[in-house]
Amino acid sequence: xxxxxxxxxxxxxxxxxxxxxxxxxxxxxxxxxxxxxxxxxxxxxxxxxxxxxxxxxxxxxxxxxxxxxxxxxxxxxxxxxxxxxxxxxxxxxxxxxxxxxxxxxxxxxxxxxxxxxxxxxxxxxxxxxxxxxxxxxxxxxxxxxxxxxxxxxxxxxxxxxxxxxxxxxxxxxxxxxxxxxxxxxxxxxxxxxxxxxxxxxxxxxxxxxxxxxxxxxxxxxxxxxxxxxxxxxxxxxxxxx
Numbered sequence: 001x002x003x004x005x006x007x008x009x010x011x012x013x014x015x016x017x018x019x020x021x022x023x024x025x026x027x028x029x030x031x032x033x034x035x036x037x038x039x040x041x042x043x044x045x046x047x048x049x050x051x052x053x054x055x056x057x058x059x060x061x062x063x064x065x066x067x068x069x070x071x072x073x074x075x076x077x078x079x080x081x082x083x084x085x086x087x088x089x090x091x092x093x094x095x096x097x098x099x100x101x102x103x104x105x106x107x108x109x110x111x112x113x114x115x116x117x118x119x120x121x122x123x124x125x126x127x128x129x130x131x132x133x134x135x136x137x138x139x140x141x142x143x144x145x146x147x148x149x150x151x152x153x154x155x156x157x158x159x160x161x162x163x164x165x166x167x168x169x170x171x172x173x174x175x176x177x178x179x180x181x182x183x184x185x186x187x188x189x190x191x192x193x194x195x196x197x198x199x200x201x202x203x204x205x206x207x208x209x210x211x212x213x214x215x216x217x218x219x220x221x222x223x224x225x226x227x228x229x230x231x232x233x234x235x236x237x238x239x240x241x
Contacts, residue, residue: 012159012163013159013163016155016156016159016160016163019142019146019155019156036064036079036090036129036130038064038066038130041065041066041130042063042064042065042066042133043063043064043065043079043129043130044061044062044063044064045061045062045063045064045079045090045092046059046060046061046062046140046143046144047059047060047061047062047092047135047140050113051093051111051112051113051114052077052092052093052094052111052112052113053112053113054112054113055077055094055112056135056137057137058140059138059140059141059144060135060136060137060138060139060140061135061136061139061140061142061143062079062092062132062134062135062140063132063133063134063135064079064092064129064130064131064132064133065130065131065133066129066130067128067130067131069105069125069128070105072095072098072107072128072131073095073098074095074096074097074098075094075095076094076095076131076132077092077093077094077095077131077132078092078093078094078095078107078109078128078129078130078131078132079091079092079128079129079130079131079132080092080093080107080109080123080127080128080129081123081127081129082119082121082123082127083121090129091109091119092132093109093110093111093119094109094110094111094112095107095108095109096108096109096110096118104124104125105124105125106122106123106124107122107123107124107128108122109123
């Protein structure tokens with residue numbers, strides 16, 4: 001049962017670590033105005049509007065992959081740098097049309113939920129971050145919650161702190177058990193040594209007793225021989241007389 005509990009704690013810890021890593025990367029991915037960070041060419045992003053419903057919606061976590069722009073086609077969904085309400089932004093919309101002039105490609109984009117109205121800004125290859133490849137529904141809301149002080153505290157800091165305390169407790173208990181086991185082994189060794197000494201003393205006493213009995217038997221034998229010799233001597237004297 002204890003082993004199962006340890007496994008569950010480890011699983012929870014890894015989930016927390018993965019969520020924290022995903023949160024950190026998602027937060028840092030779009031921090032630079034000129035570049036978008038990626039891991040192995042993939043970038044997670046939180047959707048901030050419903051312009052692409054029903055493909056994905058606000059609060060979803062989408063995944064963008066670096067892609068060869070020369071292979072993009074009309075209908076592909078791409079993430080790109082643009083200007084929204086006079087501010088730098090990243091947008092993820094569908095390619096409505098592609099124009100090629102003198103080898104240079106330009107793209108007109110549109111949101112699936114924008115009633116057929118194309119985006120105002122025409123983009124080029126240099127504006128494109130990558131191609132949309134999929135999404136996790138509602139996971140973006142978790143990332144947004146984690147970005148708050150309360151969410152980060154509840155989901156990341158406190159669980160990690162509790163796990164740290166749990167690990168320290170385990171180390172203390174292991175140390176106590178180890179010391180107890182050593183003490184038991186030492187006690188056994190002392191008891192065995194005492195028994196060995198006692199057995200040795202008993203053996204010496206039995207040996208001394210056996211030697212005493214042997215000496216006594218030897219004295220009786222000599223006495224018997226003397227008496228026998230005396231009796232023979234007296235018998236011989238009687239016959240001569």
